Amino acid sequence: MTSTDTADADAAFDFNPMVSPHREDPHLFYRAARERPITLSPSIGAYMVSRYADIKTVLDDPDTFSSAAALPMIYDNPPEVVAELEAGNVPETTMVVNEDEPRHRQMRALFDAGVSGARVRALLPLMKQRAGELVDGFTGGAADLVSEYAIPYVQTIINAVIGFPPEDTDRIQAWTDDVAMLWNPLAPVGDRVAAARRMGDYTRYLQEQIDDRRARPREDMISALVHGANGFPGLSDDYIHNIIRGAARVAGFDTTRDAITATVLVALQDPAVRDRIAEDPNRTIMKVTEEALRRDAPHRGLFRITTREVELGGTVLPQGAVLLLLFGSANRDETVFPDPDAVDLDRPNTHDHVAFGKGLHTCPGAPLARAEIRVALQTLFDQLPGLRLAEDYEPTYIASYFFRGLESLRVVW
Structure with a gap:
């Protein structure tokens, strides 16, 4: 095959999770990709890293594979989008996930303080209360567990972690969706312009929260980022804006929402799994959670950028090559x-999955997410012992650049 033929074949072998067939089933691409050399996706603009061994190599070598490109920068958008961001005085810095050492150490320590083991344990009563309230509010013997359960449940918990007032949930969620839109280079430019136009209001709102915690600190993530924690000083306001609106609110919401519904779907699709939950709920729910995280990772992957020329999986990558690590x-x-x-x-090796990453950048919110999933499932199966999928239900998935989540999960009991 000539170099031209190879280039044409690589261009045809593309990945776009926003459209069919990869939106419905990205594993069509994943299975084929694992059998090929690491290939550049024209749509994504990055090399697709799909094999477990190659991804582990990248995660274990942060010096060669920098996290600076882990998530996109909103100011990397087209000029008309950037103009709206500038008009709203929207700040942009790196986030925890974008930092390499030694800067990563400080930012991770402060983020960890907001989702510490003690903080997760303190939130368990709220998790149980909110899950119970939502199940009690179901009517008519049927519900959509995405819109009526996972979304409001996770919103409540992540807002409490960050320190957002409950009454502001709707507008915070709208702004969060805007941030995700601005990260998505495959989204229509007009939609990104509209999202950028609303970011000025979000910036002013976040600054009000930061100023309030500077004067009146509380037990929340905003306060930890402002005042410092774990032996490290606080961050500048611009950094706090970026961490809260991105790594905390977007990642802390979307991934957990999708993990909850994926885990419930796994449990309800297999009668043997459902029976084991009935027999030994606590132990089985933990097993179902990990297997669902492995099988249906809610986060599609993160980017890395090479700091030098390097061979990975038999492919020589130049310095500055952008990689997308396909955790799923x-x-x-x-x-x-x-x-x-x-x-x-x-x-036996379910826990070897990389749904939350591995190594230096293992997701700091993983313990919180696991607790949220566990409480959500325990509540559902305890209060609705006859829970089952709606007879005509077929899973469909959201069009998302970063996340793999169900559009709905219709159940009856």
Whole structure:
């Protein structure tokens, strides 16, 4: 095959999670990608890293594979989008996930303070209360567990972690959706312009919260970022804006929402799994959670950028190459997880999944997310013992650049 033929083949072998068929089933691409050399996606503008071993190599070598490109910068948008951001005086800095050492250490320590083990334990009563309220509010023997359960439940918890007032939930969610839109280079430019136009209001709102915590600190993430924690001083306001609106609110909401519904779907699709939950709910729910995180990772992946020329999986990558680490593909790599598409609650290496990353940038919110998932499932199956999928239900998935989530999860009981 000539170099031109190879380039044409690579261009045809593209990945776009916003449209069919990859929106419905990205594993069509993942399975094929694992059998090919690492390939550049024209749509994404990055090399697709799909094999578990290659992704682990990247995660274990942060000096060669920098996190500076982990998430897009909103100011990397087209000029008309940037003009709206500038008009709203919207700040932009790196986030925890974009930092390499040594700067990463301080930012991670402050972020960790907001989602510490003690903080997670303190939130358990709120989790149980909110989950119970939502289930009690179901009517007519049917519900959509995305819109009526996972979304309001996770909103309540992540807003409490950050320190947002409950009454501001709707507008915070709208702004959060705008941030996700601005991260998405495949979204229509007009939609990104509209999102950028609203970011000025979000900036002013966040600054009010920061100023309030500077005068009146509380037990929340905003206060930790303002005043410092774990032996590190606080951050500048611009950094706090970026961490709260991005790594905390977007990632802390979307991934947990999608993990909850994916785990419930796994439990309801397999009668044997449902029976095991009934027999031993606490132990089984933990097993279902990990297997669902492996099989249906809620976060598609993060970017890395090479700091030098390097060979990865047989492909020589130049310095400055952008990589997209496809965690969902690694989690179904048949060389690591036999029969990877199956649900196996007794899989001996389930915890080797990379749904929350690995190494230096392992998701700091993973313990919080696992607690949210556990309480959400315990409440559902305890209060609705007859829970089952609606008879005509077929899973469909949101059009999302970063996240893999159900559009709805219709159940009856």
